[in-house]
Amino acid sequence: MKFKYTDYHVHTNWSLDIEENGPKFEDYIAVAEENRINVCFLEHYELYYLEKDKNTPFHDENIYNYLEEIDTLKETYDFILSGLEIDYYPEKETQLREFMDDNARDIDFIAGTIHEWIPNYPITLRDKIIELLEKIPMKQIINEYFEVSESLIRSKIFKNICHIDTVFRYINENDIIPEDDCDVSDDLALKLGRLCIENDVRIEYNLSGRRFPINRPFPSRDVISKLKKEGGKVFVGSDSHKISYFKKTIPDLKKAYDFLSFV
Ligand SMILES: [Zn+2]
Ligand SMILES: [Zn+2]
Numbered sequence: 001m002k003f004k005y006t007d008y009h010v011h012t013n014w015s016l017d018i019e020e021n022g023p024k025f026e027d028y029i030a031v032a033e034e035n036r037i038n039v040c041f042l043e044h045y046e047l048y049y050l051e052k053d054k055n056t057p058f059h060d061e062n063i064y065n066y067l068e069e070i071d072t073l074k075e076t077y078d079f080i081l082s083g084l085e086i087d088y089y090p091e092k093e094t095q096l097r098e099f100m101d102d103n104a105r106d107i108d109f110i111a112g113t114i115h116e117w118i119p120n121y122p123i124t125l126r127d128k129i130i131e132l133l134e135k136i137p138m139k140q141i142i143n144e145y146f147e148v149s150e151s152l153i154r155s156k157i158f159k160n161i162c163h164i165d166t167v168f169r170y171i172n173e174n175d176i177i178p179e180d181d182c183d184v185s186d187d188l189a190l191k192l193g194r195l196c197i198e199n200d201v202r203i204e205y206n207l208s209g210r211r212f213p214i215n216r217p218f219p220s221r222d223v224i225s226k227l228k229k230e231g232g233k234v235f236v237g238s239d240s241h242k243i244s245y246f247k248k249t250i251p252d253l254k255k256a257y258d259f260l261s262f263v
């Protein structure tokens with residue numbers, strides 16, 4: 001890649017959760033070039049939504065158009081990568097393996113991710129987690145999140161994993177207060193990170209936490225330092241859904257790589 005630093009995690013209007021008239025490839029490219037960073041488009045790819053919603057950007061084999069658009073841009077810009085943030089569901093392993101067999105070689109960077117394991121209840125949306133809390137105890141949500149994450153890693157479908165403790169995006173002392181019987185310590189993320197090391201899965205240091213009351217990366221700086229020291233491979237992502245956030249986070253991205261190179 002052309003530059004020293006890479007933001008591995010930005011979303012364009014190819015992702016379902018981007019607002020109307022949201023950022024396009026070119027918007028990121030202009031800012032990335034000016035700030036001398038490489039950028040990887042890590043769009044959401046969610047099998048459940050693809051099956052039921054014909055408006056999802058990747059519906060109907062659109063993945064080929066997506067890759068073609070990026071290929072065209074690559075002729076001019078040598079600091080961009082194509083990528084996907086693919087939702088893992090234990091019951092969809094066969095389909096996910098087939099998708100990877102068919103497409104992984106054409107895509108620069110693919111990361112596995114968990115936003116929901118009960119379809120339609122993504123724990124990355126505040127109102128959905130509140131709805132879910134009316135159905136199942138908080139402790140169970142946290143435990144199940146880490147159990148499904150373990151399956152993702154053990155499945156070996158993905159070489160990279162996003163935001164390993166994102167279940168704490170809203171469940172934390174600054175937001176939805178954890179109940180007394182819940183383990184919200186760093187131990188769960190550490191354990192998961194160590195499983196990544198054992199399975200040679202690269203761990204994201206996700207800088208999106210600044211957008212939320214928790215105001216820390218996923219996982220925390222302390223956890224990522226420990227994992228790096230223990231041999232973990234790490235990539236850094238801003239998880240930008242807006243250009244303003246992408247721009248604002250670039251200094252933090254560079255600092256994160258510098259700090260990680262010294263651990
Ligand atoms: Zn995500
Ligand atoms: Zn993302």
